[in-house]
Amino acid sequence: MTARRIARVLLDSPLPQLDRLFDYEIPDELAPEAHEGVRVRVPLRAAGRIVDGFIVELDDEPSADRPLSEVESVISSVPVLPRRLYDLARKVADRSAGSASDILRLVVPRRMVRAERSWQNAERAGVPEVSASTAEWAATALASFPGAADSLTRGARIALTAPTAPVTPGSPAPGWVGILAAAAARLLVAGRSSILVVPDHRDLDQLEQGLIAHGLGEALIRTDAAQSAPARYGAYLRVLEPTPSIVIGNRSAVYAPVHALGLIAVWDDGDPLLREPLSPGVHARDAALVRQEQEQFALVFAGFTRTTDVQRLVDIGWVEELRAARPAAPRVVLTPLREGETGTARIPSAAFTAAREAVRSGPVLVQVSRPGYAPVLACAECRHPARCRACGGPLHAGARGATPTCSACGRRAEGWTCASCGGARFLLIGSGSRRTAEELGRAFPGIRIIVSDADHPVLDVPETPALVIATRGAEPRAARGYRAVLLLDGERMLLADDLRIAEHCLRWWSNAAALAGPGAPVHLVGVAGALGRALATWSQPAFARAELAERAELRMPPAVRVASLEGPRPAVETALATVRSDVPGLQASDVLGPVPLPTTGSHDGDVRALVRCDYHDGPALARSLRAALVAAALRGRRSRSRGGARATLRIRLDLPDLNLETQQ
Structure with a gap:
């Protein structure tokens, strides 16, 4: 009995029901180029079209009655998918209830013919040497x-x-x-x-x-x-x-x-x-x-x-x-805010004095929480938040005297009046990076002011005297470090509705403090307690250990794994029923929801549920969620073929927290 060459192909498709290897027969004329790892085009009979894919395995089998479609063409003879990469993508996808093709789409770039030919014709570099x-x-x-x-x-x-x-x-x-x-x-x-x-x-x-x-x-x-x-x-x-x-x-x-x-x-x-x-x-x-x-x-x-x-x-x-043999840490000073302090707003006198002395010899970093000028506006008469008349979104000001703009829809609030009292004057609430720069420019005459934020990033600053006003994460580098660092708006940062906000703040402040030069003071303004002490003593691992212990008592991530299920209520409830039967260690309190999602256009009427589990139950949860996702996709396909609405189920595993708003 004659044998035929078989290619097992992973299709490049987002459909969860196609996340497996499909067998195709390799025609004789394509056999010299059809190697493991190469890109190919193959027919998909269910859809009646040609799709791209990768050959993952090659095999020989006796010619039999099993009908197989043939590989349409080999896109490139370069094997761009090594077996170890496919195995990794498969394992990561299985752990996260995802598809291997979704992982590989992030890793393997689309083919560029000229770049490929240039690489093929280039002389191969030898083993790099280390002096x-x-x-x-x-x-x-x-x-x-x-x-x-x-x-x-x-x-x-x-x-x-x-x-x-x-x-x-x-x-x-x-x-x-x-x-x-x-x-x-x-x-x-x-x-x-x-x-x-x-x-x-x-x-x-x-x-x-x-x-x-x-x-x-x-x-x-x-x-x-x-x-x-x-x-x-x-x-x-x-x-x-x-x-x-x-x-x-x-x-x-x-x-x-x-x-x-x-x-x-x-x-x-x-x-x-x-x-x-x-x-x-x-x-x-x-x-x-x-x-x-x-x-x-x-x-x-x-x-x-x-x-x-x-x-x-x-x-x-x-x-x-x-641990380092000789741990080194910045000199952090916890600087409280006191009523009746004079000087620039939000900066205590001790921090202000430190900045004034340090800026004489080089740059000083001032970290703030928000970009822009006045991130929040209120009515000057009744103090109600200023809202856009078109969409109800919050208004902000880009500069002093500028017409306010809606943060949600971008409309300019020409001729605005307060819906509560009819007032027409604004009160500036909060100070963004540009308002802070304006205030410090008046307090430090003759000193250069540099603003670095997401809209206007600055990578490096010179050694000359300057005040650098930067939002968190946008701090420029300074040769030999900053002469002083002021960390402002700590209390405002901690008000964010986020399970991990203390952890995030400690990271933001630590990264900024690490930019200080040797012996330079780092003033953390308005924050005390365990979080302030963790920065002052540079004991972040101890703070993380305490945070983790608190979350373990409340069964919050990362002490447990958390999955999110979104979609039409019937699809979510069917998936939850599958999960309850497949994961025996799941407790009733570990399923949260489903609850309605905010109106989101194409997903109106959808709901969300959260499922949390211990790590030893994680593989079973991932398998169950993946099976539910495939079942929902097949049901949705049958529904669309009969002219019904599309029923999609969306799943995410390992959410960083349980805050529904932050997961939107």
Whole structure:
């Protein structure tokens, strides 16, 4: 009996019912190019169309009565999906109740023909060399954390608090950049690759500069969403080459299929940018943990603070904690707000005096909570919040005397009058970055004022005297650090309706405090208690441990896993019934809802339910949710074929908190 060549293909489709391997026969004329990992086009009989996919496996089977469709064409002979990457995508998708194709869509860039041909014709680089001086520097840098070198060699999971030395542009990298670069250099000497994952482009720029400064540029591959499509695809093809490399990138870089992986380091895992917004919404930290179990390499979680997620892993012994031989911390001063203080609003006299003295010798950083001028307006007569007459959204002012604008719809509030009392005058409530800059400009005549926020980001500031007003996360770098740091609006930041707001605030303040120069004062204004003490004593892991203990008592994440189910009420209730029968350890109090969702246009009338479970029940919950998702998709397909409405079920696992509004 003759045999035929079979390709098992993963379809590039968002439909959950198609998240499996399909068998196709390979025609003889395509056999020379149809290798594992290549892109192909195949027919989908159910839809009567041609779809893209990847060959995951090849097999031979006897010709039999089983009818099989044939592979339509091979898009490219370059194998862009190594088996280890498919296995990782499959495992991550199964853990998050998602589809493997959704994971791979984030990792494998779309094909760029010119970039592919250029890569095919280019001369392959040899194994990158690490100079003796770089290897010696790396060993010295790692020695500041006793046991770090041994932990990297044996592939341990590590949590560490990074040193706070500022990163100076154009010079060899100290601080957090230096410790990550040293770890990557040590692994490169051993012929192993490293992946360094950071939240945004500013961190990438710092990391790239530091690696190049230490002679590691030859092994460096940068990959991020800001690159052009050809550049990103070219970088991905370089990653596939069988030589050790150092890959730096944002959240999707954690999946990079490098050769001989020896290290993944995730910097500042509390940053929300490291959580993928697209389905299935997997955090880079969780993907790294799954991959470490699969491939056995060193895994490092580093930051100036400690998330409760990582602290949970430390507490159960899954991650080991490394401490610096000589811990260094900024000089934090807890500065209370007192009634009757004179001087610039929101800045106590002690902090104001420190800023006045420090600015004579260099830049001073002032962190504020909000951008803009006056983020909130009220009626000057009755103090009622000023609302847009068109949509009811809050109004804000972009400058003193400017016509207010609605924060929701963007309309200008020309001729506004208060709906409560008829008043026509506004009261400015709160101070954004620009109003703060205006106030400090009057208080510090002759001093340059620099504003850095999301609309006008500033990456670096010079050593000359200046007041730098920055929103949280937009603080520029200063060579040799700031002469003083003022952290304002702490009480306002803590008012946010968020389970993790204290954890977030500690991260924002720690990252800003780490920018201070040696011995420079850091004034935390208006915050005391355990949170203030944690910053003042630089004991963020202890604060994370206390936070985690409180959440465990209340069964709040990350002490438990939490899933969200959204969709029409019948679909959500059917899924909940499936979950209750499939997860025996689930308690009645662990199912919250369903409750109606706010009106959202295409999802009017939808509801939401939350399900929480212990980690040992997580795999069963993920399987049950995935089965419910597939069943709902099949029911929706049958309903649409009969002319009914589309019934979609949307699922997310591992929500960071239980606040329904923050999950919208």
